[in-house]
Amino acid sequence: MKLCLLGPEGTFSEMAARKWSRDADLIFMDDMESVAIAVEEGACDEGILPIENSLEGPVGAVMGLLLDISSPIIGEVILPIKQCLMSRGSLENIRIIVSHPQALGQCRHYIHEHFPGAEVRTTGSTSHAARLAQEFPEMAAIGCSESAQKYGLKVLKEGIQDHPNNYTRFIVLGRKEAAPTGHDKTSLAVYLDRDRPGALYDFLGEFAHRQINMTRIESRPSKKLLGDYWFFIDVEGHRDDALLREAISALKDKCTTLKVLGSYPRADIA
Structure with a gap:
């Protein structure tokens, strides 16, 4: 595979x-x-x-x-x-810190406190950052310890993310929908395109009155005009479950576009 x-x-x-x-x-x-x-x-x-x-x-x-x-x-x-600071050099040498924007954001306070004068640069991945740090002792990368091992870098500090959790x-x-397991999640993308009070409230109510638990909602600009959004929603259950199937059917009348992104087994935080 x-x-x-x-x-x-x-x-x-x-x-x-x-x-x-x-x-x-x-x-x-x-x-x-x-x-x-x-x-x-x-x-x-x-x-x-x-x-x-x-x-x-x-x-x-x-x-x-x-x-x-x-x-x-x-x-x-x-x-x-668990983010690590890695380099060829020592902590005292560090003048440049490189990593993926997500990793840099997760360590923002650490960088500000310990390297206030360092130049911060972004890369396409944490591994690419480690590869760059091979070349200069004054450059440190942020990423996983596996990157340090692969690229021959020293882990100068481990667990530098701003919050432990x-x-x-x-x-x-994949190519084919996952079958129901009884412990599933369904992801949806929704475009309302109806500028009226309570539109999103009415939409989400289809989950609430069926006792379907929503675990996540995010908005994303539609790229049509300012203030116009797609909503990304995760709910518990599989699209083939009777209650969720009924809810999705009802929701299609309350929005312009509804896309089921997939139903799949829920992962638990270990």
Whole structure:
């Protein structure tokens, strides 16, 4: 089974992929869009992408991709994130800190407190940051300890994220909907396009009066005009469950567009 993910090797994405499937043939891609396209076009069987972090919130680029593809979400992985500061040099040498924007955001207070004068640069992935840090002793990367091992760097400080309870949720894209398990989640994308008081309240009420628990709601600009949004909603249950099927049917009359992104087994925080 071919499982594609954001490369290069030595990232949290690779750790999530191994947690999802230890036996999969991992295919590393240059960007997140390429992961989604590889699954959509059949070049890979599955793809894994980060969708939200407990400190930094949603990954907007992935939410946008979900609107453009037909591949369903078939699973999720929740990964505890422990960020490390790594370098060829010592703490006293550090003048430049590099990493992915999400990782830098998760360590914002640490950087400000311990390296107030450092230049902060963004990279496409935490692994790419580690690869860059190989070249200069005054440069440090932020990422997972696996990156330090792979690229021959010293871990100068472990667990530098600003809050200890740091988790990233990854979604798995596939070709075929997952079957109900009795412990499922369904993800929806909704575009209301009706500027009236209570529109979102009425929409969410279809879940409330059926006792369907909503676990997440996020908004994303529609790119049509300012103040116009898509809503991304996660609820407990499978789209084939009678109550949720009834709710989705009722919701179609309350919005312009409703896209079921997938029903899949819920992952628990270990």
